Amino acid sequence: MPKKIVQNLLRAALMECCSPARVNKIATHAQYVAAARAAEHDLNCFAAKDPASRGSVEDIAFGYSSYKAVLHYRLAHAILDMASLDRDPDREIESVAILVSARGKLLSGAEIHPRCHIGQRFVLDHGWGTVIGETSRIGDDCYILGGVVLGAAGISANPSGKRHPTLGHRAEVGAFTRIFGDVVIGDDVFISPHCVITEDIPSDSIVTLKSALQLTRKKKSQRPATTLLDLF
Numbered sequence: 001m002p003k004k005i006v007q008n009l010l011r012a013a014l015m016e017c018c019s020p021a022r023v024n025k026i027a028t029h030a031q032y033v034a035a036a037r038a039a040e041h042d043l044n045c046f047a048a049k050d051p052a053s054r055g056s057v058e059d060i061a062f063g064y065s066s067y068k069a070v071l072h073y074r075l076a077h078a079i080l081d082m083a084s085l086d087r088d089p090d091r092e093i094e095s096v097a098i099l100v101s102a103r104g105k106l107l108s109g110a111e112i113h114p115r116c117h118i119g120q121r122f123v124l125d126h127g128w129g130t131v132i133g134e135t136s137r138i139g140d141d142c143y144i145l146g147g148v149v150l151g152a153a154g155i156s157a158n159p160s161g162k163r164h165p166t167l168g169h170r171a172e173v174g175a176f177t178r179i180f181g182d183v184v185i186g187d188d189v190f191i192s193p194h195c196v197i198t199e200d201i202p203s204d205s206i207v208t209l210k211s212a213l214q215l216t217r218k219k220k221s222q223r224p225a226t227t228l229l230d231l232f
Contacts, residue, residue, distance in 0.1 A: 066127030072104025
């Protein structure tokens with residue numbers, strides 16, 4: 001069942017972004033087959049890890065916009081690999097990849113650059129506002145929540161080389177965390193929400209942002225009770 005669902009979603013994306021002849025050509029390519037397999041593994045992993053889904057791959061595939069972001073990334077990345085392998089002097093295939101990537105962004109609110117590298121069994125949960133830059137590298141079995149940014153250290157005129165973070169295997173990144181620059185996050189690292197990271201984090205680390213909450217009780221009102229005479 002997951003295999004058929006993924007195939008249907010991938011083909012629907014392709015049909016909106018290129019001609020039927022191009023769809024058939026892409027859908028028989030080895031890179032496409034590998035992308036479909038990876039997207040199926042992503043889906044099964046999401047169902048296994050997210051208790052809210054209650055294990056339903058159908059609910060995730062059709063109802064979770066964050067999964068749509070990952071599925072479109074898999075397809076766009078595979079199409080770029082096809083363009084590189086088959087040589088694409090007119091950039092026709094590459095243009096399809098850009099359209100597929102844009103479609104994923106519009107459907108999900110997450111921006112995953114099609115040239116970044118993401119390992120197997122990737123889960124993006126509540127992904128709205130997440131940005132994963134072009135030269136980012138993410139290992140296997142990683143779990144990222146919404147609003148996470150894997151970005152460059154600068155704003156404009158960034159270098160064209162490696163400028164985005166690398167995440168090791170089994171990294172977990174909490175919501176609204178920002179990781180900037182060519183930093184390396186090791187294997188099995190847990191990063192709590194709202195952290196801003198600009199330096200390497202060794203494997204088997206837990207990163208937290210300490211904050212203090214202040215609780216002040218309201219004082220009871222000292223106003224005298226209102227009587228009927230006060231109303232006239």
